Amino acid sequence: MPACRLYQELKRSLLVALWFIFLTFPLMVVKVDLVERVVHWRWKNMLFVGLAGFFFSFLGRWIMQRKNPGKALGKGTAWSLRFCPDPKIRKILIVLLLCLAVAFPQIFSSYQTTIMTTALMYVVLGLGLNIVVGMAGLLDLGYVAFYAVGAYSYALLNYHFHWGFWTVLPIGGLIAALFGVLLGFPVLRLRGDYLAIVTLGFGEIIRLILENWGEFSQGPSGISNISRPGFFGLELSLDAAILYIYYLMLAFVLVAIFIVGRLQHSRLGRAWIALREDEIACEAMGIDKTKTKLTAFALGAFWAGIIGVVFAAKTTFINPASFTFLESAIILSIVVLGGMGSIFGVILGAFILILLPEYLRALAQYRMLAFGILLVLLMVFRPQGLIAPGRRAYFITKKPDPET
């Protein structure tokens, strides 16, 4: 950094510091003691604010400069590719991760296992929303509604008819998918912000119905004593049930990864991505927009429904408070943070967003603050998500005939 540049940066940092001092002055410096009727002037705080403002603004700009020396935000290649370009090494890594996942409940306590189960649930939710938001590019802020539909399908069918977990699992998924189509129809013409608003409303409608239609859903008091998943008719102890649901979730995650992975590079997956990239061109190229959008909504909702059933079975108690907008926001953050359209990214995003707040408990009351700062930093430095989705490279092996 040349001297005059350094001088300029220092000057700017100083201005930032002064501005912060001005902004925080009434809050940090002036303190009115109403009992003693005196004003305390805490000049020391002003010094701290100034120093911190100066330091962080300088640091921030220094980091930004190192990050992109005059270059616009690149379309970075996937991290996974950069880490292990050799597919053999990657395979070994995946096998190792799987072994770890299988052995996890044996190594750690049942408390840790429960947290991990939750994280795995969010992985599947993230993968489901990834179909809608990441691939098809339809910003859905009411995703939690489908999760609620799945959970309440199981809770109600179990409560009224004593249907078991395995019976309701596909039913819950299908009912949620149906709701996905139901939401999909009116929003076919909408795009971007408008779509986001309608889906947000949809999510709230579902929650409000569950909260207020007492005869149907038992209102805010919720439904309790939902059966845990059955294991060939055996009654499981609490510890065994935790273990069972953990492995169940692990299996679901693997199935979801498999399915989403296959869809991604299929005819349908390409149509979704084309829809995200340019809707008009997509139509003009012969893709049925209606069908493509509805399948995206239905498939995304299907996964949420499945996980809803698992959620109801895991907690054995549900009420509308579990399905607030915050949940939708968290699932959406998982997708955006991880990298829209990237399977590995979504998995990583789910682990970070679900596990980090748990392990940040050490920071007690500052944990949400720390979490927020982390999110902001991530979005500043990797706006495309932790792992940007890479497109598949095709290798043309067969030379076509020169005649054709």
Next chain:
Amino acid sequence: MNTTILKISGLSVSFGGILALDNLDLDIKQKEIAAVIGPNGAGKTTFFNCLTGLYAPSAGEILFYPGRDAEAVSLKGMKPHQITEKGVARTFQNIRLFPGMTTLENVMIGRHCRSRASILGALFRNAATRREEQEIIDTSYTILERVGLAGYVNELAGNLPYGAQRRLEMARALAAEPLLLLLDEPAAGMNPQETLNIMELIGEIAADGLTILLIEHDMKLVMSLCQRIFVIDYGRKIAQGSPGEIRSNPDVIKAYLGA
């Protein structure tokens, strides 16, 4: 024998009170290269958007004859993807590629309406689906070779140079196996050499038996490539005929020079 591929009669479009197209009659012959020209804002792109179903015409009829002895199909009221399936593909004036997809994938999207794989096929990847997928890749690659983009196969479409992007749009449209190809200003923004190359390409495509209707401002291209020219001004057809006739038509000169 029927030599018409597209017959448009009385086509009108209005946006609010503005008549963008006013009672347009046009017919395009099988296997010809025809052009629609006219001053800016004359309604040329609106005309294309009507043909491809992006705008709904307020009056008139669009008949498409998918073969020499085929029954007429009315394109009016059809959805864009249905029209593409019938055999009318287009490119856009301001390039509309899928920038985040690779060059090959862009062309593969064009194959969408000529393939059938469903969700189940995608999940189980059965023999039929794999065969179809291979067919899509092979055909798309052949088309890319044809337009001279074989070197860009795995490049993101958004990173391609401008001229290549225009070619890629044509490749993508060709992948849908159209009978009638609509090109909206294929040479816009190109240098003379690139224009020559694109003219050559259009000529080659037409030689394969495709009918081509294009909008273009480059008169050199239009006059040397097209058999027939339609001139539109203020949404109305003011002239039609061979390049020679158009060049000497007083109405056309008036529309262009404002005299």
